[in-house]
Amino acid sequence: MRERRKIVELWQRGDAVVLVSLVRVEGSSYRRVGAHVLIAANGDSAGTISGGCLEAEVVRKAQWMVRAGAVVERYSTLFDDTAEIPYGLGCGGTVDLLLEPAGTAEFDAVMQAMRDALRGDRRQVMTWLPGHGAALARQVRDASGTVLFASAAASGGEEFTESLEPPQRLIVLGAGDDAQPMVQMAALLGWSVIVADGRAPMAKAERFPEAERVLCTDSLAELVIGRRDAVVVMSHSYEQDRAWLTEVLPAQPGYLGLLGARHRSALLISEAAGRLGWSVEQVCDGLFAPVGMDLGGDGAEAIALATIAEIQACCEGKLGASRRMTAQMVAQMVEAAVAERYVHPCPL
Secondary structure, three states, X not given: OHHHHHHHHHHHHXXXXXXXEEEEEEEOOOOOOOOEEEEEXXXXXXXXXXXXXXXXXXXXXXXXXXXXXXXXXXXXXXXXXXOOOOOOOOOOXXXXXXXXXXXXXXXXXXXXXXXXXXXXXXXXXXXXXXXXXXXXXXXXXXXXXXXXXXXXXXXXXXXXXXXXXXXXXXXXXXXXXXXXXXXXXXXXXXXXXXXXXXXXXXOOHHHOOXXXXXXXXXXXXXXXXXOOOEEEEOOOOHHHHHHHHHHHHHHOOOEEEEOOOHHHHXXXXXXXXXXXXXXXXXXXXXXXXXXXXXXXXXXXXXXXXXXXXXXXXXXXXXXXXOOOOOHHHHHHHHHHHXXXXXXXXXXX
16 A cells, blocks of 8 residues: 555656556466556656566666557566576566556546545546557446546457555554554555544654544544444553443444453453443454464564554454454453452443
8 A cells, every 4th residue: 555655656746657557467476466566757666566576677668668558568477597588586477567658548547546545535447458459448436336437449458457445544542652653564554544542742743743643532523433444442541441442342443452461451341341231242252352463572563563463464354363352251350350359340
């Protein structure tokens, strides 16, 4: 996602000349289909379409290759130490690249779709590849299927479809010092980050320059939390965390994590369940506590890395084993805490 931001920034400079898109892979490839490189007139570029073995050659020849219009070129990345042209650097596959010149309606349509997606609007881009007498054609649709752009020329080549999703949104509830590396790492991935905290001295924009918004608030009323959002509760204030946990759980975000020791998290889960009228099991099913993958390490940066990794895996459907608490674990820890007089029992 950060790469797409850089591509759009380069396009907005106004001197782009060629867009290169990875449209087909045979065998293995460092990048997935849908990767892009945008090339400027002075040779600047943004994005990647390989692990580095193709970019220099493509950037060098791109303007010459599209002199007659859009074209699809095939490159082999199979290892071959006898080849005269050094593309065979061992990636292990063959890739097809679409190269299209800037200044066409089709080029403008796909760049505008990238920009719109970064602003939060889903876009689907269907491209009919040039070749065998057919010219490049394109159609762009919004999330409802409404056609926003369609080429004047009839489509006829092979179709390539790309879904442009908005950036992952991360809401960090807590503006302590340990939230700073969390925000920095999320921004590095190109995510949209919002920080909220009820403590004015901490909830300052200058403390989180990478965040899109920093809010000083005790309520999340102005934030509409969606099913794709990720939320991390980490204020270190027991009362504030309890209030936020109770407020966020019904929204059922794509990821909800709670920072803190297990016995503290168990008490918060138990009390949030009581306030919502939910079972402890219901709360545990919608919550990652303790937050983050078990990567080892200590300190704010290590916790941020473990948490961002868990969010990425969860939102991409790649999450394996986690350390999530179960209802049985919560009951045992609450019982132990009460027995040791850490807290008074909370009626459920």
